[in-house]
Amino acid sequence: MRIGKLLITSSIVWTAFTVCDAQPGKKVGSEKILPDQKYTLEDFALDLNASLSPSNHMWVMSGWSTVTPVSNTVMGVGDCYGPPLAGRDFRLVMTLAVNGHPVKDIGSTGKGDVGLLYSGGKWRPDRIIRNGTYHFIVKNDLISFSVQSELIPLYNRTGFLLKMTLKNRTGKSMNVKFMPDISPGKPLVNPLSSWTFGQPPRGNDAKSDGDHHWSNESVSITLLKESPEMEIAADKSKITYLGIVFTEKNKPFLPPESLKEWEVETEQAWKGRLAWALNNIPVVESDIPGLDDYYKRSVVSGLVCIWENPSFAVNPFLSTLGIDGGGICSYLWDFAGYSPQMASLLLGDKVVDNAKAMTAIDLTKYYAYTLDGSGIGVPYSYSTWSYVNLVWTIWKHSGEQRELFDEAVRLVMENEELQSRQNGLIDYGIQNNLLEMRSAGWEHFVASPNSERAWCLERLADMGEEAGYDNASINQWRKSAAEIRSAVRTTLWDPGARWFKCIYPDGHEEIIYSIQAYDALRAGVCTRDMEDALITHLRDGAFLFPYGVSSISGEDEIHYEVNDPDWSGGGAYTGEGPILALTMYELGRPELALDILQRFFWMGRHLPYYPQEQFADRPAVPVNKRANEISGMTGAQAILYGMAGFDPRIDGSLWINPQIPSNNRLNISGYGWKQNKVDLIYFNDTFIILLNGKKVYSGKQKPVRIL
Template sequence: MPYSIDEFTFDLRQNVAPGHTWVTSGWTTVHAPPGSVCGVGGCFAPPYAAPDAELAIELDVGGHRITDGAAPGVAGVGLLYAGGTWRPGRIVRHGTYHRRHQGELVSLRVESTLTPLYGQAGFALEVEITNRAERDVTVALHPQADPGGPRRVPLGEWGWVPPGPGPKAVGAGRWTWQAGDVTVELVHEELRQDVPAGGTAVFALAVRVGGGTLPGRPRELAAEATRRWEQRLAQALAGVPRLASDIPGLEAYWRGSLASGLVCLWDNPGFITSPFVATSGVDGGALCSYAWDTGGYAPHLLTLMLGDATTDVLESIMKVDLTRHYAIAPDGTGLGVAYAYSGWSLVTLATAVAAHHGISSALVTQLHDLVEGLDARFTPAGVLRDYGTQHNLLEMRSTGWEHVVASPNAERAWCLDRLAELSRVSGARLPVDDLRARARDIRSAIARELWDERAGWFRCLYPDGHTELVQHVQAFDALRNGACTPEMTRAMLRRLRDGSFLAPYGVSSVAADDELHYELGDTDWSGGGAYTGESPQLALTLWEQGEPDLAWNVMERLLWMGSHFPYFPQEHYCDRPAAPPAGRRVNIVAGLAGAEALLTGAAGVRFRPGGGLVVTPAAVPGGGLELTGLAYRGHTIDVSTASGAVIVDGRARKAGEVIG
């Protein structure tokens, strides 16, 4: 059974995201101001940005004005916000007004549907008003539009920070404004209607932004955007399995993880790829493709969602000079600085492409050359590499995980082994024996030069000989990438306990008992929480290491997110169910890592670069999960962790058997 839009419905009363709630069509993104029933804030639709635009609605009922967005408390006498729902492609909010005026009751139920437009910049707003009083009324809608400073921003300039406003637009007509070559137009249908007792009236408006507005009535524009979302969702999730579980919160978490990926896909044909995978983007920020989180956190889920287009995404990032940049803008322009994890991320994505669709020898050769060039960008330290300061690494605010570090040196070794494997399956003529030998040397050097046996953890080496021991979650990536002996592994796993890395609502990026480095101001990488992709990736690492109980101990701490976010933010706290109140943290494509961990970890679906598949479901404490409808190279696979069943094309197969 295909997924439907309604399966991703989220009750906004449960939302703990600190910022405004955004909704995207894959062309335009727009936000709904908090506490407002009908209000609309800024919108972004590259190349157009209207960050400070506002639309407010006032109602006139029998000559009495009713404002929207009443302030909290008994003094609030306007339209009262009463909740709403978020779905991919639209936000529905509702409110109530129930007051007497000169002895007569005015009682209205108001519901608005905010829909970002597809194929052009802007949004539609439909307002449904139900007259709950016992007398007929006439309702007039009064839109209060402020276009702010809309402007055209070249695609190459859409980076981490949302574009700011330009010069203030000036009026060019009753409902039209102009700012340079950017036109803002408000169009509407009937703004005054008679509403009988118990009756309902629907008003429709649209705001369009661009170099020239396109035709279409507001309701038609909204219907077209909704139809497009249904198509986008059907295409993106056609091969993604459906999860069912008796574990409380797991199904909601799975859907929230998928939604996190869906809202990062953009369809504008002017972008370097379509779909274009943005790192974030719903608030106009990080509407760029970062090699690290695009490829590194959920390569198989992303490949299932993009299909053959995954190769285009991979090649688009490979076109930029990664010795100078870590991301690409929507037109392919390089952004940022060299990043230590870029090569590993692209090899990870290429490995998924090879497994699901096959990969050409030319692309493998190109990838090899890119990785070697990026490797040469960083200073040798014997067989290891010095990756520099936080500028090129995790961006901790303390001195710590810098220079010669276990990760990403361990990722280097993994990349060399994986390139050797990709060479074999693609027919590329890479120096396979040399690649594997170098990988072994790197792993040996990590254990010999960076491991502190007494502390049971890795040290980081500075050029001046100083060493730093940081209890950082990134060290577990060295475990995942094969750099740890069994003794090292046991020592590291002992740190996965409450009061150290583990907390009630997730994992801390720096262990809470690391007094030198743990802090609460940067939950992303310095403690008190973690980057959203990191905790599920740790759970996946534990499943891969044959530690299913410990893996679930990590995973179950994250399930609250599905009930409290419509899509996952960049980072979240681990000591309480919330996200930080400030910063560019609205959404993140690495939210897909949760679904990736459940698919390839708990369900044990392991995709092989040559196209084979091995499924070894792990027992999940406290219940089970079933994944049905996984599409892989012409096969349909169903998996149950409760029974251990593996069904391929309707026939039972043995767990651990090579399929394909």
């Protein structure tokens, strides 16, 4: 495997080198210098023996169903969800009777003849492949065989397949009986409006009501088996399938002629999804250790948030979390606040439908929408900024969206009515409206999202100018933005601490070293002196740790803790570190940006997709938080829009301002923008840009207009 990768890499480097021999500005023919490339399902595979995901974080989804294996087993299966159906507490445990001898698959860690021995496997977006071995002398007779199972979530229905391949490793025929033990659990029909941030509730116990059939008052579970008993000739292999289908009570389904049809259906659904979802997302290859894997895992973090069920309010539906059944809803801050550029590439023009669904719930009342489009949550302090950020990004990628713009204006103007007449700032309330920390601090009058208010007003002015909005409004927006920046600097900046303070209504002040301060920096409120002061804290032991960043500085003895990485320290929400790196790229500090980003590269080698949070002092993930997160795409965003420097602008132009380390190589193939494809090659301190296969620039790194 290593040799193959080296051969591919060597080939691309040689191609880049020969191109670099051309003189800058010299025309090149229409031949494609980089081959057309797109990621396949196998490109996203992860060796399970290398996985550091907690067992409750290991899932696989089809875009319709999601299912989890039983840890350390070869064929065991746990919960399965496919909204509105929830297979809570479902368990399948397999026993094989081989020549009459029972071989249990229970993941035993004991000694002796303990059954089938799990020997590793592979995660892919469409299936989990697990391997097992049995080699034991029973009553003076050697029984030796291998099992490979493929756990495949179903598409167009709720359930899963187990595809099992058995190989007889002996010199004589082997009889095998499959004896699945089913615990049907507590299934439930959970309304589409009730799939929120936790996993769905449990229903009543399901009971057996016939051969291979279980049900309670609302859900039926059916077991389908092919070849429950088979003879395997000496040194030969055979394949068989087993299927579990969840349906609403008294709603019959039509089984396929062969269960393989359902396997093909899931595989084709995934291949079709990759075709449209990756149409604009390029392949990235670099000699920076760990970058390629980190980028791919970031991309797949978005792919496993895509649900394609026509009964949902939006199809495709981009969930915030969801692969483990919790958080199959769309939360604005995660989706639009952290990864709007990647979401726009992923969904293309369909991202507009997701933005309109946000508009429909009234963001002055709710912060997320459910599968049926209902609003949930509370009026949230970061919703207005997140929505404007999404509209701004959509406008740059897809062009003017007047309906979305008008809603952005409404939200911003209503938000501005909340400002204090005394200091021009907004009191954003307590933790449930902000970061949900477990200490006092970063409450009421805070630098972020007050700073984002100024950013929003500036972006409204920019879009308004393009749309021909009235000059009086545009001028007032810019004037108000300047006043807010001044208010943040004079009221919330502490010159002695050289950090932002938080002010409570009674005058109490807190200095809290929260990573959220860097969002204020990104919003453009800081002077150069303030910027320099903030950046001095981006050091080891403060915000930087060996395996990521901390949401609270490790030097903040009052607020720092390690049991809630999200916003309280010891680690961070998964989108926070990459956004910090992107901010450093935007500020022209690429060395610091890469230093931050590289601390997360372990995740690309050891996690199938990125979780809600991660620790920073060790390569580990909190087991009590959600298994996946849409803002996991922010890592790829930092690479494309920070390091590579893609810069789509409001006037419809596309620029690039690369900040690639001079001694490294980077190839980007197939960045899609408005029906065009852009390829980048950086090697030997020469930067090549190809537009639709034709070279348009060759030279040093600098800002270049592509279109």
